[in-house]
Amino acid sequence: MAGEVVAHAAEAAHHGVDLVPIVALLAAGTIAVPLFKRLGLGAVLGYLAAGLLLGPSGIGLISDPASILAAAELGVVLFLFIIGLEMEPSRLWALRKQIFGLGVVQVVVCGALLTGVGILLGFAPAVAFVFGMGFVLTSTAIVMQILGERGELATEGGQKMVSILLLEDLAIVPLLAVVALLAPSHDETDLITRVVALGIAVGAIVLLIFLGRKIMNPFFGLLAQARVREVMTAGALLVVLGAALLFQVSGLSMAMGAFLAGVLLSTSAFKHQLEADVEPFRGLLLGLFFLAVGMSLDLEVVWDNWQIIAMSVVAYMLVKALAIYIIARLLKSDHGEALERAVLMGQGGEFAFVLYTTAASTGLIDAPTNAIFTATVIVSMVLTPFAIIGMRYLMPGPVQSMDGVETANGLSSRVLIIGFGRFGQIVSQPLLALRHSVSIIDNDTDMIRAAAQIGFKVYYGDGTRLDILHAAGASTADLILVCTDKKEQTTRIVELLRDEFPLAKVMARAFDRQHGIELVRAGAEYQLRETFESALAFGSAAVTLLGATAEEAEEVMEGVRGRDRQRFERQLAGEDWRDLSQLLISNAQEQAREGGVSISEENAERAVTQTQAS
Template sequence: MAGEVLAHAAEAAQHGVDLVPVVALLAAGTIAVPIFRRIGLGSVLGYLAAGLLLGPSGIGLISDPASVLAAAELGVVLFLFIIGLEMEPSRLWALRKQIFGLGIIQVATCGALLTGVGVLLGFAPLVAFVFGMGFVLTSTAIVMQILGERGELATEGGQKMVSILLLEDLAIVPLLAVVALLAPSTDDVSMLTRLVSLGIAVGAILLLIILGRRVMNPFFSLLAQARVREVMTAAALLVVLGAALLFQVSGLSMAMGAFLAGVLLSTSTFKHQLEADVEPFRGLLLGLFFLAVGMSLDLGVVGENWQIIALSVVAYMLVKAAAIYVIARVLKSGHGEALERAVLMGQGGEFAFVLYTTAAASGLIDGPTNAIFTATVIISMVITPFAIIGMRYLMPRAAQSMDGVETAEGLSGRVLIIGFGRFGQIASQPLLALRHSVSIIDNDTEMIRAAAQIGFKVYYGDGTRLDILRAAGAGTANLILVCTDQKEQTSRIVELLRDEFPLARVMARAFDRVHAIELIRAGVDFQRREVFDSALGFGGEAIRMLGADEQQIEDVIAGVRERDSERFDLQLNGDDWRVGRQLLISNAREQAREGGVRVDEDDAEAAASRSAQPVQGS
């Protein structure tokens, strides 16, 4: 089957552009990633699995993964540029201790330990050094992608990982130089030549800094005056790829060039425009990078050397993770933060491929050894998403500080409010204004302390627990307001109140129409969808700005409330939908006549049919 597909692809290529691989890559990504995310395995593993399927070890649709990987590395380059845009120089300077302190400690310690592991596995010391130092270089793409998906790039723990990754990206430069020095000499390379190479690298950095500070802003200002969107997009890509090219020809890392360009533009007035222009390319190319990594996994090499590869993967990942954990704990990080950093950074990364390829080209390692090293790194990247899933069971539960917080015990207010977020705070004010006796419980200690600062007495308690409800006075309260912001939590509390305190009058905050119906059937005396009234007020203000007078606004809002109530009753009582459909057609016609608008009969009937069905949102 794969052979037939390739034959058709070759035939198509003779008559024009061969779109089969392109379509296959796009299809693999769009199908695999949503499936893997839905089952909790993450997008990275979805890309890797799709790449493995398409590559030489799968159906063989892509026969040259190296060429795809070379192009896909631009995804990492663009990703580093966007990270640089968020790293203003002042912020980067504030992280200098983490970058050059924590980063150097981790790279040096892990490098020494992994070199020792390589020697124990039977490799020569120099070869073990190359193997270990390559594995030290964590996958920037994987860690950044995971932190970005979880929204943790800006957290303290996320910033520490970003700092270490930056140092590791910088470390590839001296590591490549060391590999060149250690390689068997085929010709005499003078000290002058090495000094010239170092001077070129320093010159490239200084040139990019000068261009970034003096030229780029005026350049973008000039282009902005043309008001042509595609020109700005092309200019953004020119800056990123130009910086990457400058660093590449100078013997430096392309990703670091893009990162430095991003940092230099982080204070520019065009920062957000640049980010918006580059983001679509970044996402697409980064996905292509993971696909290419999956394609590059040669199952033939793995099968022939499975014992040494399996042993290497386990040993290197465990030793590296353990070292990262110990370093984090020694430097005062908590157990949870240290464990997360160890698991997320326990794999090898894309810069290892660069180091191993350079070592192989210089004769320091042979081809089969390079294949073993590369397979070890790729498998470690594949394992990482599974390790993150396992980490969830080992992570300690975040303990809330109870300083300044009292637990609910022996409360006896006439009114009990459960949940004191935005909704509960507003709902409590009329009650407090009329001096009703109100008891309030919530399970967020930070919110409780914040409420205390503005004069509210809130007790700590989880309303889904029966013992807490009893301690909070649910058995003696005349009225209970359930104002929690989670559907399942609200429903659970209402069910407990119905079963254990059937005489209590209960009002509940509903998430949407369906949830409101569930709450009424569960026995609440009153429910209100959380956005219904505010949305009606918003719509009323909209028609006021369009010229409606106060009486028109009042009549229209009343009509909307009436029709919504009729629809709600039909859905609640489960009446024949045909009856509701006819009622809604009549309502549509009446509303059209009131507004002086002609409505086609078919349109009114179609709208009524849609409205008569249960909907998820209010």
């Protein structure tokens, strides 16, 4: 039977679209990525592993990864377009020193060092230059993906890496020209051709800027008038891929063309619409890119040349990472930021494939050398997620600056507030308005400095430490308010206060109903779920907008409070949950009858079930 199914599938594929590779790629991505993320290895490594499994070096389901890689590079193109949408011209201008300063320094220094490493490994100087400069071009896709997953694209360190990546993408253009100059034979005709090619490249940039400033906005305005969503999506893809094609035929980077198109549209009224239209394609194609990179790793080439590839990967990654770290430190980055940049940018990237292929086509390197260089870059890309995992053990722990912060010591007030986030700030206001003496402690120095700017005196202190509680005046306080936002931390503080300061009344902020029960059992005099009263106020406003009078709304809210209080007390007493659920079902039916509505026990049970965790 199984043989017949396979035969039918093969026959169907012969007469139509072969869905087997497509289904296999989708299945590999949807299975491997969640699994690897759950294991803490990251999405990129999941894609790479799945690609290796499906490719010629694995089960061989996909025999031509190069064709998939060529199509999947559109994922990098779309990714750069979205990054460009976030880079308004003014913001890009503000990064000019990092792009053309830090970026140039890193590319030049790393290029020189890696060329030297190539010569030491036995390659001719011209070949070593190509090998080293290709490895200098970091994988934009990997670094951007990791920064995006961690939410660090907009941080200062993230912006520096983005700036360097942009410069490296620009560097592919002069590098291709240098490769042509280093080719074994060139004459005056070649020189004229290169000058013409340079003029075409400059013309393409000028043309795209003109179209972006004069044509694109009116174009999307016309599409928007049609009020057809798929037309806007088609227009967005047309702009991105059109810009990429323009740069490609001009001898420039497709990704750079898409990035420049994004920058030109970053101030457009259609910016967010374009981002929403392109994002689904970007995610799928970028995942496909990583799958294709994994498929492209030829284990046979690695096995036949394992010594030179192993030495090259280790030497190039270590030298490049060390150079990046030293440059970062010399330019005033701290140890953590420099280490993170060195590890994230220590691998080669997708533009190396372009450089090596061009060098092979001009006769500068032969096919076996191209295979070795390509395998070296791919192995470095595969190793990067593992290097990031190892980096976690080398990263310094976060150190809070104590500038302008005073520690809790010898405080004595009637009220002690522990935790001064959004909840604690609101709680403190009625106390201060009635002129009660209040001491406040928190362990976030940035928040303490921010509070000082608006007139609040907050002391530094960790409420889970008994010595800090004594220094903060817990032994003399009549009332202690625990307003911290972590469940375990809040419970621990309440337990300490119960055991060490039994005379003080304790009020605590609860996360949910179960946490509230836990706090009462730990010794809190009063607890309140952090969203309970605000949700009631929200609900009251909702029924008022729907026509209820203020008295009706208040009556309904009191009913909700009463039923909630009854339920809380029964749970606190440890009543059997099934008996309690039946009580709540009966209450729900009774409340409906009071409102002139009849509901079945089944619907009442469903309503109760939906609110049991609230």
